[in-house]
Amino acid sequence: MALVTSLKLAVVLLSAMILPPVLALPLQGEPPVQPRIAIVIDDLGHHQNHFAFVELPLPVTLAIMPFTPKAEALAASATRHGHEVIIHMPMQAEHRDEQRQGELDRFDTPAQFIATLYAAFSRLPQAKGLNNHQGSRLTAEVAPMQLLMKELTARQLYFLDSRTTTATQAEELARTAGIPALRRHVFLDNEPHLEAIKKEWSRVLDIAAEQGFAVAIGHPYPATLEFLQQHLPQLAEQGQVELVYLSELLPTPR
16 A cells, blocks of 8 residues: 555656646636726917817826926816826927927027926926927937936936837837836827828727737817817727726836
């Protein structure tokens, strides 16, 4: 009997050494992980009708231009409604060589550059992050982007690269500086009418399904507002995707 028992024990031990471990399977009835989508509305702050975006009932990240007439009131209202605010910072575009007040550009001295940023930070203290308005020229320049990332680091703000040029250095330099960073995947409303927006939204859904998340940027057009008012509640009810604020997509620090 002792011999049989010993043999059985040896077989069990040998099997444990040779056979691969059994992987844990998801429990039956466990809900699948939903793709997550962050919607950002750029160019806010110029007009009273921009407050309609604050009234949207589901997560929308509001990118407010700091030196616009309604910027401060809009940011305060967004915060009261529980929405996330970021600074939509004007930056020099390609083929524009004149220096403009309230815009970061390659002609700025470091002191001018920082002064413009400080003014934006003081106008929108609610901001959790910053993205570029235009900036196809400036985001391709290493030195000013390094200076920007240094200031964002000091304030613990994240960065969203709007990717207005394929030559952008901004996202890579943000990550190099240790700043949580994301990129825009789709512009919803380059053609600001409902059918075109629906088509771009389908692209957003495809990207989110493929990689687990997506960032879409829209603008304060009537058609964009109409689309969001009509479709955001339906998305929440259907449960196909989870709408989140931009900060919820940031990579987790290691």
